[in-house]
Amino acid sequence: MSKKLLLNKAHVEGIRHFDVYRREGGYASIEKALKMQPADIVEEVKKSGLRGRGGAGFPTGMKWSFLAKPEGVPRYLVVNADESEPGTFKDRYLMEFIPHLLIEGMIVASFALGSNNSYIYIRGEYDWVADILEEAIKEAHQNGWLGKNIQGSGFDCNIFVQRGAGAYICGEETALLESLEGKRGNPRIKPPFPAVKGLWGCPTVVNNVETIAAVVPIINEGGDEYAKIGIGRSTGTKLISACGNINKPGVYEIDMTISVEEFIFSDEYCGGIPNGKRLKACIPGGSSVPIVPANLLLTTAKGEKRLMNYESLSDGGFATGTMMGSGGFIVLDEDQCIVKHTYTLARFYRHESCGQCSPCREGTGWMEKILQKIETGKGEMKDIDLLWDIQRRIEGNTICPLGDAAAWPVAAAIRHFRDEFEWHVKNPEKCLTQNYGLANYADPIQVAG
Amino acid sequence: METVSNKIKVTIDNITVEVDPGTTILQAARMIGGDVTPPAMCYYSKLQGSGGKCRTCLVEVAAGSAADPRPMPKLVASCRTGVMDGMVVKNITSEKVPDARAGVVEFLLLNHPLDCPICDQAGECHLQDLGYDHGKAGTRYEFSRRTFKRIDIGPYIQLHMNRCILCYRCTYVADQITDSRSHGVIDRGDHAQISTYITKAIDNDFSGNMIDVCPVGALTDKTFRFKNRVWFTKPVDAHRNCTTPGCCGKATLWLRGDEVFRVTARKDEWGEVQSFDGKTGWICNTCRFESKQTSQWTIEGVTTISRHSVIGLNKYQTLNMPQETVKKVMHGVEPKLLMDIHSVSGVNNPDIHLSEIDRPAHSSDFKK
Numbered sequence: 001m002s003k004k005l006l007l008n009k010a011h012v013e014g015i016r017h018f019d020v021y022r023r024e025g026g027y028a029s030i031e032k033a034l035k036m037q038p039a040d041i042v043e044e045v046k047k048s049g050l051r052g053r054g055g056a057g058f059p060t061g062m063k064w065s066f067l068a069k070p071e072g073v074p075r076y077l078v079v080n081a082d083e084s085e086p087g088t089f090k091d092r093y094l095m096e097f098i099p100h101l102l103i104e105g106m107i108v109a110s111f112a113l114g115s116n117n118s119y120i121y122i123r124g125e126y127d128w129v130a131d132i133l134e135e136a137i138k139e140a141h142q143n144g145w146l147g148k149n150i151q152g153s154g155f156d157c158n159i160f161v162q163r164g165a166g167a168y169i170c171g172e173e174t175a176l177l178e179s180l181e182g183k184r185g186n187p188r189i190k191p192p193f194p195a196v197k198g199l200w201g202c203p204t205v206v207n208n209v210e211t212i213a214a215v216v217p218i219i220n221e222g223g224d225e226y227a228k229i230g231i232g233r234s235t236g237t238k239l240i241s242a243c244g245n246i247n248k249p250g251v252y253e254i255d256m257t258i259s260v261e262e263f264i265f266s267d268e269y270c271g272g273i274p275n276g277k278r279l280k281a282c283i284p285g286g287s288s289v290p291i292v293p294a295n296l297l298l299t300t301a302k303g304e305k306r307l308m309n310y311e312s313l314s315d316g317g318f319a320t321g322t323m324m325g326s327g328g329f330i331v332l333d334e335d336q337c338i339v340k341h342t343y344t345l346a347r348f349y350r351h352e353s354c355g356q357c358s359p360c361r362e363g364t365g366w367m368e369k370i371l372q373k374i375e376t377g378k379g380e381m382k383d384i385d386l387l388w389d390i391q392r393r394i395e396g397n398t399i400c401p402l403g404d405a406a407a408w409p410v411a412a413a414i415r416h417f418r419d420e421f422e423w424h425v426k427n428p429e430k431c432l433t434q435n436y437g438l439a440n441y442a443d444p445i446q447v448a449g
Numbered sequence: 450m451e452t453v454s455n456k457i458k459v460t461i462d463n464i465t466v467e468v469d470p471g472t473t474i475l476q477a478a479r480m481i482g483g484d485v486t487p488p489a490m491c492y493y494s495k496l497q498g499s500g501g502k503c504r505t506c507l508v509e510v511a512a513g514s515a516a517d518p519r520p521m522p523k524l525v526a527s528c529r530t531g532v533m534d535g536m537v538v539k540n541i542t543s544e545k546v547p548d549a550r551a552g553v554v555e556f557l558l559l560n561h562p563l564d565c566p567i568c569d570q571a572g573e574c575h576l577q578d579l580g581y582d583h584g585k586a587g588t589r590y591e592f593s594r595r596t597f598k599r600i601d602i603g604p605y606i607q608l609h610m611n612r613c614i615l616c617y618r619c620t621y622v623a624d625q626i627t628d629s630r631s632h633g634v635i636d637r638g639d640h641a642q643i644s645t646y647i648t649k650a651i652d653n654d655f656s657g658n659m660i661d662v663c664p665v666g667a668l669t670d671k672t673f674r675f676k677n678r679v680w681f682t683k684p685v686d687a688h689r690n691c692t693t694p695g696c697c698g699k700a701t702l703w704l705r706g707d708e709v710f711r712v713t714a715r716k717d718e719w720g721e722v723q724s725f726d727g728k729t730g731w732i733c734n735t736c737r738f739e740s741k742q743t744s745q746w747t748i749e750g751v752t753t754i755s756r757h758s759v760i761g762l763n764k765y766q767t768l769n770m771p772q773e774t775v776k777k778v779m780h781g782v783e784p785k786l787l788m789d790i791h792s793v794s795g796v797n798n799p800d801i802h803l804s805e806i807d808r809p810a811h812s813s814d815f816k817k
Contacts (some may be wrong), residue, residue, distance in 0.1 A: 167637070184634065189529045252596040271534030355615060355634070355641035357502045362556035365639040369592045373540055396523040397504055 002330065003229060003239050005217040006210070007253045010097045018139035021100040023066040027145055029219040033108045034153040042110035047223030049235035053341065054080060054171075054208030055286060056328040056401075057310050066195040067113055068203040077115040078180065079212055080104060081122040081129075082164050082171040085286035086348060087328030090239035091209035093251040095122075095129045103159065105212040107145060108219055110157045113205055118159050119233035123174050124166040125388040135162050147400060168352035172400045176383060186356045187400035191252075208326075210239055230256040234309035238327055244282075245333035247271035258311035259282070261298050263308050264331060277333040280438055284313055285325020288405030290412030291338070294321045318412065318436050336436045338420050339431075342413040343371035349406035360403040363394040367410055377428035386423050388414055461485050462542045463506075470714040474527035475506055476540055479719065487540055488559070488579050490664050492528035493721055496554040497730045499621050500528035504553045505579060508545055523800055532656065544809065547583070551552060554584035560594045560639060561665075562611045563722075571665030575720060576614060595639060601630070602645050603652055605671050605738050606660060610642050613667035619659040626731055627653040643667075654693055661714050661722055670739050673711035679703065682710050684752035689745055696733035697725055701752050702743070703730035709741040713790035715752070757782035 014020040016421040021027070033041055046061025066177050067075060079102070083091040095102055102120070110118045122130045137159050140146040148156045162180055164170045170179045174188035177199050180390045198204025214236055227235045234256040243249045246264065248271040254263065263269045264279065273279055279294040299306055300318040306312050310324045332341065367390055391407035391414075398404070414421060424431040456467040461479050462485045468477045476494070487508055492500030500506075506528045510521040515535025524545060527538070540546055558580060565571040577622045597610035615634070620643065623632035635644045660668045682703040691698035703711045714722040714732045725728050740746065776783060806814060 006721075081756075169637070184709070188572075212766070232485075350638060353638040355502055355636070355638045358553055358556045358614065359504055361615065361641070362559040362640050366559060366590065393549065395505060397549055399501060399526075 003237065003255055005096065005226075005229075006101065007241065007251070008214055010093075015098055016100075018136070018137070018143055021290075022143075025337075026100055026106055027105060029216045030107050030111075030145065031151065033111055033219050034151060034155065037350045038112045038114060041108065041219065044223040045112070045218055048218045048226040049223075049230075050214055050218060050226070051212065051310065052208055053210035053214070053238065053326070055085070055288075057324060058204060060207065060211055063195070063207075064109075064113060064205060066193075067205055068196045069114070070203070072441060074117070074202050075113055075115050076202055077110050077113050077118040078173075078176065078199060078204055078206045079107065079118070079120045079209055080171060080173065080176055080178060080206050081120050081125075081209050082125070083209070083326075084123055084168040084171050084352075085288065085326050085328055086327045087243055087283065087330040087347070088241055088286045090241040090251050090327055091191065091241075092126055092129055093241070094209060094213055094239065096127070099132050100140070101216060102133070102209055103136050103146075106159055107140075107150070107157055109205075109207070110159075111155055116246050118155050118157065119199075120159065120161045121170070121180055122161060123164045123170075123383070124129050127163070130161050130163050137161065146147060167354075168348075169354045169400075169402060172402060174401065176203065176206060186354050187402075189399055200253045210341060226272050226437060229430070231307065231309055232311055234311060234324075238308070238324075240308070240327045240329050242270050242329040242331070243272055244329075244331035245277065245336070246331050247301040254308055255293055255306065259298075259307050260303045260313075261305065263327060263329075270329075270331065273331070273333050279331065280334045280336060281332045283322075283328070283330040283332075283337065283409075284308075285323045286328035287330070287348065288401075288408055289323040289325040290318055290321075290408050291332075291341075291416065292320075292412070293416045296320050296416070297322075303310065318408070320417075322412070325334045325404060335435055337369065337375075337435045338413055338417040339375050339424050342410055343375045344369070345409045346371050346406070349402070353402060353406070357399045357403070359394045360398045362408065363390050363403070364406045365369075366390055367406070371410075374424050375431075377424065377431050379421075379425045381422070381425055384414060384425070457532060459532040459534075459536045459538065461538040461541050466788060468532060470531075473534050474508060474510075474525075474530050474532055474536075475500075477532050478527065478538075478540065484541055487527050488575075488583065489528055489613060489719070490575055490579065491618060493618050493621070493662055493799060494719075495721055495724070496618060496621040496662070497625060499616075499618055501526045503557065503616055503735075505557075505583070507549050507553070508524070508548060509539040509543040510536065510538050511543075534586065541774040550583045551585055554579055555588065558584065558588065559590050559612050560611075562594060562596075562621050564612070565706075566667040568612065568671045569674055569679075570612075570663075573715065573720075574666060575664035597642060601671070603656055605657060605734060607671050607674065608643065609667050609669065609750065611667075612665050613643060614665055615641055615643070616664055617643075618662040618664070619668060622655075622662055623658045626655045626658055633661075654733045655695070655731055655734070657734045658714065658722070660733045664720070669712055670738070672741070677703075677705055677710045681705060684754065686752050687746035688749065689740065691733060691736050693733035693735055695731070696736060697728065697730040698731050698732070699723075699725060699730055700736055702746060702748070704743070709743055709746075712740060714736045722784060727761065 009015055009024050012024055030283045042061060042064045050060045051057040052060055059434045081091055082152045106118050147155055150157060164179060167185050170185040173194055175185040179185035194206055196203060229236050237253050237255050240252050240254055251316045252269050265272045281291050281293050282297045283289060283291045313322055313324045315321045326374040346368040350368040353360045355361040367387060370387050373379050374383055387410055391410045394403045395407040420436045423436050452768045457470055458465055458467055460491050461478050461481060462480050464479050466477055475487060487506035489506045490503035506526055507524040508527045509524055512518040512805045513521060514533030600608050602608050620633050632645050634641055636642060660670050682705050684701045688699045699715055701715050702709050714730055719725045743752050
């Protein structure tokens with residue numbers, strides 16, 4: 001059983017309410033932080049090696065230290081709770097069950113960054129979660145942890161919850177800021193980065209929910225202690241939302257030393273594949289990271305065991321590896337059709353493209369149409385090469401990472417499962433009623449066992 | 450130590466130019482001019498915040514600056530990337546840029562109806578120029594294109610959304626030049642469209658400038674629609690004493706004979722509205738739509754056109770004749786009358802040679 005830092009109290013009865021949360025040791029990090037210098041808190045976060053949990057994995061301490069601090073200009077902390085990546089639901093779990101952990105982390109981070117007004121931008125579909133957060137903020141206000149002069153420290157802080165209108169693109173930090181300002185959620189062109197010119201033109205830090213929540217144990221236990229958990233540059237614990245063809249879907253807090261194999265097959269975590277089926281492929285970090293077949297998921301190209309952390313999952317680059325991403329762990333068994341799966345994702349990205357820049361706007365729709373053609377048995381061999389060409393011309397040529405996120409799943413599916421695409425083309429009638437199955441991607445464990 | 454001039458040096462396609470700090474790569478490239486300048490479909494130097502969207506101006510930055518000479522990992526939008534001292538940019542000399550640009554052209558034309566033969570913009574269309582210069586001859590798209598109904602936005606402007614490439618220029622005009630914004634983008638992705646608020650008409654003295662900034666034929670002048678082809682009309686610079694506040698009164702009249710077919714703002718070599726005394730020369734709707742008599746204008750002279758599009762037909766300042774002759778292309782065969790069907794068919798071969806008949810040929814000239 002690995003150490004839990006975020007969800008260790010999640011199952012205490014009534015933890016959603018302030019009284020219970022405080023009794024269980026909550027809000028202690030604020031008491032400690034308010035006695036520190038803001039710069040020391042940033043230093044502590046730097047020492048912890050915490051990396052952004054939203055998907056990109058950028059070191060949080062570094063991001064905080066980039067924040068411009070011009071005189072007389074307010075600074076803002078914005079928490080990105082627009083968790084819209086298919087397969088990712090870790091932030092919802094955290095906010096729903098222990099909302100005060102996020103509030104606590106936000107107050108500490110606001111103090112460290114000098115933000116007197118901080119925002120939670122939450123996706124519109126999480127309506128009930130937004131209510132829970134607003135209730136928690138009210139309780140924190142009533143108990144003197146928010147508002148003017150928090151605990152007599154002279155620091156003022158308010159937190160506001162803003163509901164989004166249900167657009168995936170508003171999870172991109174600059175689109176989120178546009179939306180928060182009341183405008184159309186189009187990503188901004190960077191530079192300037194939000195750390196210099198963010199919300200209402202002021203320096204802003206945008207962080208994921210889990211990142212901010214992780215600040216609480218960092219302050220409580222110290223950055224060095226936090227850095228001891230995990231391995232290499234993947235420090236601390238990570239929430240993984242597992243779903244797909246597994247026995248026990250749900251949110252798991254792991255330290256990043258366990259192997260992918262253990263995570264999928266051990267009873268402590270996913271509990272294996274149901275109905276005696278075999279593992280075919282997996283998307284380990286939310287829909288936009290490259291899909292990998294079972295053999296490359298469990299071991300790296302070098303033959304080492306792949307671990308659940310940033311470095312190990314991305315080992316081998318996109319040729320043989322994938323990414324940690326946001327931790328949306330989607331498992332596919334032998335009955336799943338990769339072409340249909342890729343088509344579903346392409347449809348999602350086509351629907352969610354903001355339409356601002358041309359490669360993403362036109363390219364996502366084109367890819368969707370070609371994938372639909374192949375999936376419905378009308379595909380031709382040239383379509384597969386065409387798909388590859390389209391994704392290549394989208395990737396890297398767009399304003400925001402949505403273009404890349406739309407291109408990667410298609411690229412990875414063709415890279416690793418090209419014969420399945422070709423089988424669809426060659427068997428236009430069979431592919432409507434049958435699946436390609438495992439072919440040569442059989443996972444080594446089950447074959448041996 | 451501070452140098453006397455605070456100009457910074459940037460090298461684009463091996464040509465070095467000195468520019469002020471804060472200049473973008475595209476502006477620096479325009480100072481050099483010619484082939485080095487990346488095309489721009491959405492960027493408009495007179496509209497704040499424009500650019501970055503169409504991705505046609507992508508360039509490769511081979512060295513970020515003298516201080517940090519690392520190359521930038523991705524191609525960057527030159528219209529929104531500021532130059533640094535010692536920056537090295539590759540546009541036409543880059544290996545990646547032409548491919549990426551051809552890709553962008555293909556994407557832009559994916560849902561474009563290519564109805565140039567019936568489009569009023571044909572001949573002065575930036576997308577047409579872009580397609581000729583950077584596109585491929587064919588398309589690999591085999592699905593139906595998105596379509597919209599034509600709508601009138603206001604009494605003077607028609608929106609033909611099928612042709613729109615979503616450059617957002619017109620929304621910036623609505624934002625920055627007209628005093629009440631009722632024009633924007635609705636929906637998202639490839640079904641996004643520019644539109645007015647519900648059915649509210651664009652009713653503003655300066656709304657006509659949207660037509661001038663539109664790079665394609667999506668927004669057209671209803672007083673000019675289908676009246677004439679731009680290359681048949683003759684542009685002349687003219688001015689009048691306009692009483693509308695904010696209107697510069699300087700325009701280009703497009704004449705055929707003595708008739709004024711349309712009035713537009715004066716444009717520079719990049720297709721943007723010219724500036725006069727530091728102010729952008731937007732014109733009001735009275736000048737544009739309601740002043741179509743030559744007697745209302747003082748004509749200054751023929752407009753200088755330096756753009757390379759069809760619009761400049763017979764109006765080039767420097768004309769480059771094609772190098773190849775028919776003889777050369779035909780491998781030494783002399784040109785002959787292409788339409789002389791009798792030389793190839795043998796049917797209806799007349800007794801006399803057609804050139805000997807000094808009137809239109811008649812059936813009686815042919816063998817019965």
